[in-house]
Amino acid sequence: MKVAVLFSGGKDSALTSILLEPFFEIELVTFGYGHPETHEVAEKAAEALGFPHRAVSFQEDVLEEALRMLLSCGYPKNALNYVHQCALEILAQENKFVADGTKREDRVPMMTPNEVRSLEDRFCVHYIRPLAGYGSKAINILASSYLEFEMLPSEDRPASDFEVGLRQALEARCGPETVTKIFPAHHIHSRVIRRKGFEQKNQR
Amino acid sequence: MKVAVLFSGGKDSALTSILLEPFFEIELVTFGYGHPETHEVAEKAAEALGFPHRAVSFQEDVLEEALRMLLSCGYPKNALNYVHQCALEILAQENKFVADGTKREDRVPMMTPNEVRSLEDRFCVHYIRPLAGYGSKAINILASSYLEFEMLPSEDRPASDFEVGLRQALEARCGPETVTKIFPAHHIHSRVIRRKGFEQKNQR
Numbered sequence: 098m099k100v101a102v103l104f105s106g107g108k109d110s111a112l113t114s115i116l117l118e119p120f121f122e123i124e125l126v127t128f129g130y131g132h133p134e135t136h137e138v139a140e141k142a143a144e145a146l147g148f149p150h151r152a153v154s155f156q157e158d159v160l161e162e163a164l165r166m167l168l169s170c171g172y173p174k175n176a177l178n179y180v181h182q183c184a185l186e187i188l189a190q191e192n193k194f195v196a197d198g199t200k201r202e203d204r205v206p207m208m209t210p211n212e213v214r215s216l217e218d219r220f221c222v223h224y225i226r227p228l229a230g231y232g233s234k235a236i237n238i239l240a241s242s243y244l245e246f247e248m249l250p251s252e253d254r255p256a257s258d259f260e261v262g263l264r265q266a267l268e269a270r271c272g273p274e275t276v277t278k279i280f281p282a283h284h285i286h287s288r289v290i291r292r293k294g295f296e297q298k299n300q301r
Numbered sequence: 302m303k304v305a306v307l308f309s310g311g312k313d314s315a316l317t318s319i320l321l322e323p324f325f326e327i328e329l330v331t332f333g334y335g336h337p338e339t340h341e342v343a344e345k346a347a348e349a350l351g352f353p354h355r356a357v358s359f360q361e362d363v364l365e366e367a368l369r370m371l372l373s374c375g376y377p378k379n380a381l382n383y384v385h386q387c388a389l390e391i392l393a394q395e396n397k398f399v400a401d402g403t404k405r406e407d408r409v410p411m412m413t414p415n416e417v418r419s420l421e422d423r424f425c426v427h428y429i430r431p432l433a434g435y436g437s438k439a440i441n442i443l444a445s446s447y448l449e450f451e452m453l454p455s456e457d458r459p460a461s462d463f464e465v466g467l468r469q470a471l472e473a474r475c476g477p478e479t480v481t482k483i484f485p486a487h488h489i490h491s492r493v494i495r496r497k498g499f500e501q502k503n504q505r
Contacts, residue, residue: 116320225439227434229405235429
């Protein structure tokens with residue numbers, strides 16, 4: 098059974114794929130807004146993990162709608178939920194199992210139980226959240242057992258995730274002041290450097 | 302890292318332990334109300350799965366409080382939540398990781414986010430729910446891949462789970478009419494018969 102995993106290159110989506118690996122054939126999929134360089138972080142992380150990886154660009158109207166939401170709301174929640182759901186729906190069109198790295202304590206992006214049911218029913222897909230049953234501390238213990246990763250501020254574009262991409266697109270459109278008005282300051286993302294024990298396993 | 306998994310002998314707690322197996326050392330633990338024969342179903346299922354298993358009897362006051370809740374509420378939700386939480390607290394006293402087979406769509410037993418945080422903080426424990434991120438259909442697909450199980454009505458005492466045990470204790474105390482008044486009719490439980498591929502793996 099194959100599962101398509103939404104993958105940013107950060108520790109959570111990396112751990113998600115490691116938890117699923119014994120039970121599914123993994124394909125990592127990274128979504129972006131048409132700038133090929135934003136996929137590079139995820140591509141390198143996927144290579145370090147040893148999983149096949151694919152980059153997908155949203156249609157232009159997804160970014161336009163997300164930017165409209167950012168500017169009209171003044172906060173990122175709705176736009177992040179929107180692009181997350183768009184990505185899952187695109188994956189759901191061609192996969193029976195789709196997964197992401199959203200955690201028990203996450204608030205954004207997060208689908209409501211009704212949205213989950215709607216996604217699964219409309220696309221005949223199973224939506225899996227392996228980290229939904231783990232607290233942040235347990236996730237950090239597991240992630241540290243299997244991954245070497247670093248923590249970097251959003252401004253360094255450390256991951257190919259939805260927030261980093263939206264910050265970048267908003268800055269290009271409206272300037273850095275608008276980004277600091279809408280997005281939280283000092284936001285930190287993780288970036289996977291290495292899968293522990295993976296090089297040795299591959300050299301056997 | 303060792304995890305203690307609440308185990309009834311049914312497919313959900315069995316699949317829970319299979320999903321955790323690649324990442325943790327598993328110990329299955331079955332709770333009962335002092336009738337050794339109620340552990341037997343879980344013991345046999347644990348043997349079929351190939352995991353170490355331990356049976357624990359609640360102190361008498363846990364059963365008394367649960368029966369009081371059943372009779373005063375007239376429905377099983379509060380009593381089931383109470384014994385579930387008692388079991389997790391007992392496991393949390395001697396384990397760093399505790400897990401159970403509660404699912405995304407489960408309503409009872411189910412801890413609120415505040416109760417989960419309280420359990421984890423009071424006992425310095427990580428509470429893991431591997432099935433929290435899976436819908437029932439995905440769970441059935443996975444369970445059928447790894448397990449042979451049968452579905453039986455509660456009256457046949459098919460599993461060593463909290464509901465089956467409480468039904469039994471209530472019947473002994475107040476008679477079968479009280480059980481049918483308080484518990485839902487036609488309730489079905491699963492019982493694990495065999496782990497697929499496990500015998501071959503062990504014979505290698």
